[in-house]
Amino acid sequence: MTTKVNRNQLFFAFGPNLQPASRVKQGEEVILETHDCFEGQIKTTKDLVDELDWEHVNPATGPVFVEGAKPGDVLRVDILEMKVGPQSSMVTIPGEGALGDVITKMETAILRMEGDQIVFKDKIRVPKKPMIGVIGVAPEKDAVPCGTPGPHGGNMDCTLITEGNSVYFTVGVEGALFGAGDFHAAMGDGEIVVCGAETPGEVRFRAQVMEHLKGLPTPFVETDKVVATIYSAGTIDEAANGAIHRMAQFLTDFAHIPLNDAGMLMSLVGELKFCQVVDPLKTIRFEFPKSVMEEYGIRM
């Protein structure tokens, strides 16, 4: 039997004192239903952001207590399946986001799903590319609002975090207290106006402690093609520096690639990429091809 957590079992900050919504064994499949980042408050183009209850923005579903996960453990979360709703929304907010200085008009747009496509304002068709905006575990000490990214995960807005991929976190408290929310039917790297196609959804995942990966620089993502370090900081420059150094650390300490080779290969085939530049902290990732890592004899 798969455990299912209803979308109304939600929280607004990843913290050590959250009450678990559910307790699961390692490797057990769990389904989380999620609200969109507005907790469903936007239904039509008439629902503008200045009328929202901002106490109900950026919820995550959970948290899920993973049995046996202890502080310092590395928890791998496999995203087995991910669904998004039939309708999503986008908004413009004067003063917010990377174009907040030029955008003067508040607006809500509705996007509907049509097969593998998203239709923006009944006019523009773009490919559906679902991803999870908020995902993480409870930090050891102070609670972090779900809208903020950090070492525990949170609002990283990383487009790699989607069906078929795995995310690694360092456990902060007993049971990890894992949660997720803020799904996007699509989002471009950067998240310029602070939203993707904001949608409710459902994710099926399983979580497992990886003993041999203790010390992994987390948050860390694995896809079929790449591994990626993720780092958030007050400026993009700092976040980029963090993501780059963590990948160098991973390639030398875990993949046992000599530092000079690691640096040159990061320069040759690694990719520094943006997650988002609009949240309280900016998030950058560094992707490295698994095929090259595997030529040094290393697998995750």
Added chain:
Amino acid sequence: MTTKVNRNQLFFAFGPNLQPASRVKQGEEVILETHDCFEGQIKTTKDLVDELDWEHVNPATGPVFVEGAKPGDVLRVDILEMKVGPQSSMVTIPGEGALGDVITKMETAILRMEGDQIVFKDKIRVPKKPMIGVIGVAPEKDAVPCGTPGPHGGNMDCTLITEGNSVYFTVGVEGALFGAGDFHAAMGDGEIVVCGAETPGEVRFRAQVMEHLKGLPTPFVETDKVVATIYSAGTIDEAANGAIHRMAQFLTDFAHIPLNDAGMLMSLVGELKFCQVVDPLKTIRFEFPKSVMEEYGIRM
């Protein structure tokens, strides 16, 4: 007859007072042969960077005087064909690049081409992805060393600048004084240790003034799939801000997309990407899908 410019007709700074290596008509095909960024000084792994003559680093071939190109014109350069050499090199330089604080050993690696692959240190195979590191026109006033990017182009290290794509520049001086160099057989976004697979090469191009695009936010790139603005600045944060605002300007002023739609679509399907974070200025680009632009009835 195609004009060909030998790789020894080179210069080390884009400036208004350069003597043209060649004069061509608009639309005329031109071939530039290029040195690698070390002007061929690195031949084996024994050629370390501390033995190089640094007065001979980062040459561009040219400049080419394009007849009829006047200050303020927008010049489109179509990259028709691009070749790289059979061997390329990479280096580590302690203290330089994004890992300069941890890299302590100077090293030179040799990479050889094998069909569509590059073989790093006779061991690691990665795909060949040729691109042009340095490309630009003379600025109106002060000369800019070829190792530095700027509004005139220069060392942008943008992986989109390759065969089949077009680059747009705003002409600074009569004849534009176009040049290119610093080819890479492959380079990852970010250029972590300040080099890709550094290679000599050859590019066949044609250049043409685009009257209807006066005022285009340049440097600007067009591929079969995307248009991209490019911006360089002292910090990544500033460069990202510049690239984002220039794309918004392009989408509103040239593609006539309403600002809110432009912002939301940039957030939904636009991509903020790194060119390089290791030169005197950092370079960021913003890519936007042509298919979406064309749904608003606009073509370049």
